[in-house]
Structure formats: structure tokens, C-alpha cells
Amino acid sequence: MKNWWIVVLGVIFGLLGAGIIYLASQPPRGNPIALLPPPTPIPFQVHISGAVINPGVHALPPGSRVQDAIEAAGGFTPQADSSGLNLAALLEDGTRVLVPSQIPTATPAPTREPNPQSPQNQNPTSIPAATSSTPLININTASQPELETLSGIGPATALKIIAFRQENGYFSSIEEIQKVSGIGPATFEKIKAFITVDEQP
Structure with a gap:
């Protein structure tokens, strides 16, 4: 009786091994699944002009802001007026960023009272009495x-x-x-x- 169970188990393991060998020898079916790398972001062009060190067209990655555009142009010049710029604003392809310059305040020239004795203030055609x-x-x-x-x-x-x-x-x-x-x-x-x-x- 004991020998009979051994024979049955041997047959079962033999069938399992034969099945595994058969499956392993078969060619794969269907196309293999390939893992592709994530797509590379395409940079866009931004025109930066005005009071920056390197004005012109600069390439920036998507999601860039005005601050990134200023840094790409080398930063502000000493004459730049950035008070009206939103440095956190998002940029799009083809955007133009204009950095204005400060307007110098004219200093009024000192005035002097005219000197009646000065030759410039005397009428050259006047005749002394x-x-x-x-x-x-x-x-x-x-x-x-x-x-x-x-x-x-x-x-x-x-x-x-x-x-x-x-x-x-x-x-x-x-x-x-x-x-x-x-x-x-x-x-x-x-x-x-x-x-x-x-x-x-």
C-alpha cells in the first residue's frame, strides 16, 4: 500500500515537471511591454527687453515665472524700476517682458535775484540822463x-x-x-x- 502512494506522487511530480518544461520551451506570445522614459519638457521662448543686463529672446522651461525670465536675462540694471512688475506671474511661449527704467527727477536750478548793476540787466540802448x-x-x-x-x-x-x-x-x-x-x-x-x-x- 505504501509503495502505491509513492508511485502516485512520482507520477504527479513528473507531470508537473513536464508541464513546466513545456511552458518554458514555448516562445513568448504578444509584444513585450517596454517602459518608456517620461517625456522631456519642451522649452518656450520669451522676449525680455528694457532695463536688464542681457535683453533679448531667452528659452525657459514650462512653468517659468517672470522672476525666472529676469534671471535668464542677467538680472536688473541699476536703472531698472521693478516696482510695477509681478515677479510671480506665469509665462507662456511668445510672452514679452518689459522692464521699465527709472525716470530721473530733475533738480531745479537755484535762482538768483537779478543784479541791477550787472551789464546783462542793463538796457544797451538806454541813454543815461x-x-x-x-x-x-x-x-x-x-x-x-x-x-x-x-x-x-x-x-x-x-x-x-x-x-x-x-x-x-x-x-x-x-x-x-x-x-x-x-x-x-x-x-x-x-x-x-x-x-x-x-x-x-
């Missing part, structure tokens, strides 16, 4: 140096005055000096308060 202490120049008897002290009268004009009175006699009025070549109404207005044809007391 004659005072009682200012001696009048007699155009009938004045020498060339005396005539040249008058405004607008140079050496040539002074000689013309002397030549005119030598040829035509003394001036009967100060207005007649305008008959001298080179002395017009403008020059006469400058000198009329300083000339005379009468002898001074």
Missing part, C-alpha cells in the same frame, strides 16, 4: 578827443564833424549835427542830451 554836473560838449568848439567821448562817435565821425563845421560854419542848433555823414537819428538820440551849440557859463 545828463545831470547838472555833467558838462555839455560844444560841437562848435570841441576837439576830436572831446567828440569821441560821445556815444557812437568814433575817430572817423569826429573828424567829419570838425570838417563839416570848417566848411559850413558853426552849427546853429544841435539838430544840424545830423547833416554830418554817419550821424543818423539813432546816434543823435544817444548824444543830444550831452551836446550844445552855446557857450556854457
